[in-house]
Amino acid sequence: MLATVASSTSANRLKRRLSEFGITSSVIQTPHILTKDGCGYSLRFDESSRMIVEKTATELGVKIRAFYIENTTDEKRVYEKM
Numbered sequence: 001m002l003a004t005v006a007s008s009t010s011a012n013r014l015k016r017r018l019s020e021f022g023i024t025s026s027v028i029q030t031p032h033i034l035t036k037d038g039c040g041y042s043l044r045f046d047e048s049s050r051m052i053v054e055k056t057a058t059e060l061g062v063k064i065r066a067f068y069i070e071n072t073t074d075e076k077r078v079y080e081k082m
Helices: 008-020 047-060
Strands: 002-005 025-029 041-045 066-073 076-081
Antiparallel strands (some): 002 066, 025 041
């Protein structure tokens, strides 16, 4: 699952805090298909951690733009907005 945010700083702050709870995540550039201007960052994490990601983002003041489920079909990544 992806959570899109505005900056790498926000994504990294969220990643660091989540690691304190034992949640593994990674920061990636948001896929261009998901952004209007082609920029932004996303946090990739296991879907089962969504509630804790939302809560932690709120506590840190990090605005999550959107959540996406990420699937791979025919060697292509497909995103479904939640």
